[in-house]
Amino acid sequence: MERNYYQILEVSRDASEKDIKRAYHRLARERHPDKGTTPQQIKHLQEEFALISTAYNVLKDKDKRAEYDTRLQKEETKRAQEGGETAPIRAPAAGGTTAVAAGKGAPARERIAIAQRAFAKGTQLFNAGDYVRATEFFEAAIKNNETEALYHVKLGLAVMRSRQGGFNRAVSAIQRAIELDPYNVDHRLALGEIYETVGSTSLAIKAYQDLLKWDATNAKAIERLVALGAGTGQSFFSKIIGRLKRR
């Protein structure tokens, strides 16, 4: 597993600014490229110290550190959850076979490749306007690699655009994408779009407002909120929107 910035700098999570600086200086005394004597050694130290500096550049800055801490925490929670879920996935799945589920017994890497091909094909169909068949391919991609957020989003959009109902299915696909990749606000935009398509303004507003919690200045979301006449939600965001409206 990749080391986090605290582990790279060899400090604890609650290290003070001073501790971090001291740790950086200590590591610099040992591993700065200037301490190397042979070209190979210098090259090796250059790479190693670059990593140490990268960690330091984030942790030395209060704001960047806070941001990093949040991200780190989310990742750990996610990893813990995934750890809990691996068992059911390994258990033999009952039924639910489709034409493209050929990758079932294949080794993991092959299945990922199959998923990529299915997704590529689905995207081609999606772009050509054949949403019904695109849906099938996206489903096949997900069957082979469930953890790729993009597959779920595309599935949701394809289901929605195929105009064969399936609203709930579209929503749950996109919600799964958000779960997998909470930092990509585009997924949240897609969710809002779906709610808007079926005329559920209140849910759309809620989706866009949720998005603003992650990206407070997202122009698209603000634009949609203004268009939907939303000013409610959290006071902070309504202020932003109000300000934009006044302009």
Place this chain on the structure above:
Amino acid sequence: MSAPIVGIDLGTTNSVVAILRGEKPEVIPNAEGNKTTPSVVLCEPNGQTIVGELAKRQMLARPTETIRSIKRLIGRRFSEIQSQLERFPYSLVGNSQDQIRVKIHDVERSPEEISAEVLQKMRASAEAFLDEDVSQAVVTVPAYFNDSQRQSTKRAGEIAGLEVLRIINEPTAAALAYGLGKERTEHVAVFDFGGGTFDISILDLDQDIYEVRSTCGDTALGGDDIDRLLFEFIRNEIGEQTALDINNDPTAVQRVMEMAEKVKCELSTLESTTINLPFIVADETGPRHYHRTLARGEFEKMCALLFERLLDPCQRALSDARLRPDEVSTVLLVGGSTRIPAVRELVRKFFGREPSSSVNPDEAVAVGAAIQAGVLTGSLREVLLLDVTPLSLGIELQGGVFAALIPRNSSIPTAAKKRFTTVRDNQSTVWVHVLQGERKQARQNRTLGHFCLTGIPPTPREIPEIEVTFSIDANGILSVSAMDVTSGASKSINIESYLQTIAGDPDALIEEAERKAEEDRRFLRETRQKMRYIRSLEMFNSFVNRYQGKLDESDLAEIKKSMIRLDIALTENNLATAEEADKELNEICNRYSELFYRHKLGYTA
């Protein structure tokens, strides 16, 4: 003992060379016995060059053959310096790649070559003084120099036969000179106002570690500009008194320039001085003279706006360092322009304390470079410099947005990775545009280079993952690489070579882009057509199934034959044959006009 490594302060107006002897730095005098050498190069008609004191003395007699302030031009593009052209008495031209060339006696020289002449002179001084060959050096540059300016300085060293082991920032070097042997822990600000550039750096000194917290500056603000103001002042007065413009006479220009510099220096110690320029111009009534006294107050008023430009970088450096002015315990003044009382006063007011006078403003930078040379030879094991990158580095994204990978004031050496993707289906090439600067809009930052990553296998857009890696070495010099994660195709550049290697390529890039766009359009068109024939085939299939009994035997056979033909054409991707077969099918079925028409309508509706 190992081969000597010298430290060279390659300045806009003066250069200095120093060496570490034992643990003690020593400034090396030149052949004329001076510790500073003017960065002036005289080009003789026979192609020979003279550097330093002797060249400076010729400035008056031969202004168009004497090159000064070359540091203002190094690593810049010809298009960038248009507004300053008239400041240079010698002739400057741009070549087809927008590089600057100094043209004297029909010989074109690059700024790197001119700087190399100066470095060569410093090297010769050191060799004479040490009685040893010198082939390695640490060279200093303004902290706010960008990547190209650093690269060019390094190349100048190579031309001079010097391996530049390290490029260090001038204010950081001055801090080394100040801190050596002090073992103190404190925040230090270095205010470096030289002949051509201004830098401010904030450092943390921690025993033997010198960590730069932030740096800021202006690469086009220095003593030269003050001289220029005085020059304009005198020129205007002569113009008012005589109605003659001295700009028409290169020798007069040079005399006034020299007088301006002299007046500036005198006013640092005197309250007022006299400007005496006899026979400066002549008209039909005979020679005319210029004479007046200038008080320090008048001079300061003249420069007030220029001095004000020093404050903004100070403010920014402090806020980037997250310090208040009073948390800085020592302020070092470096560079000849800090001798001006008004500048010292400005610094004293800004930081709320008396600036330290413990380093020699002319020599500190070279001394610091010599100390860093000592670190590299291993004779100063404990000392360690941790510098930062002065400007943000990143790439251009779709829509012309600048995405910083390494923000300004990041500690170096460092590296950053970021993943990007394609924007078009089957896009096989990604264009990586590397920039440096603080603007959000890419085109307002400075292009350091660009290159193409090719060989991305055809996939829908947003599928490929392109990993771009930036790394900055201890010299502050950048290298960039890009890799397609799935295919493993990769490409990297050392930014320095960009002008040479990219030449002529942009046209090919545009052509490639246009060809790709056409390919994309064709792909889309064909896909749409194909989808239409597939639906058509389905429709005929159901028509036949439904009305089999009502169709003529021979017609039925023909229909089936054509359907097979269409099916094969579609699997073979042969759209021309598919079109023919589709047409045939329509013709045959039209014989059953009403039946067919109704079926078709029902099928498509």
